[in-house]
Amino acid sequence: MAIRQILRRSFSSERRSAYVPKGHLAVYIGENEKKRFVIPMTYLNHSSFQELLFQAEEEFGFHHPMGGLTIPCSQDLFVDLIYGLSRT
Numbered sequence: 001m002a003i004r005q006i007l008r009r010s011f012s013s014e015r016r017s018a019y020v021p022k023g024h025l026a027v028y029i030g031e032n033e034k035k036r037f038v039i040p041m042t043y044l045n046h047s048s049f050q051e052l053l054f055q056a057e058e059e060f061g062f063h064h065p066m067g068g069l070t071i072p073c074s075q076d077l078f079v080d081l082i083y084g085l086s087r088t
Helices: 003-012 041-045 047-060 075-086
Strands: 024-029 035-040 069-071
Touching: 024 041, 035 041, 035 075, 041 047, 047 069, 047 075
Parallel strands: 024 069
Antiparallel strands: 024 035
16 A cells, blocks of 8 residues: 555544544554554554554553554654555
8 A cells, every 4th residue: 555545544534533444443643742544454563563562552551542552653753664564
């Protein structure tokens, strides 16, 4: 899936709609202001994404204040990461 499609889907979901396509999950990204992204679940298998999940566990445990998976990294870093994952 192209990065533009992922970002377009994410930006169109800013209304915080509950809809997430089958095989995808919503994550909230940001250190201060959180932005919602909808990503393919296959990204969970990549070691670079698993490192972000470890950071989320360290910071939030299993309580995520946004009600969904919250990852404490910059949005720019996350976009770069998903761009790389979309090319594999």
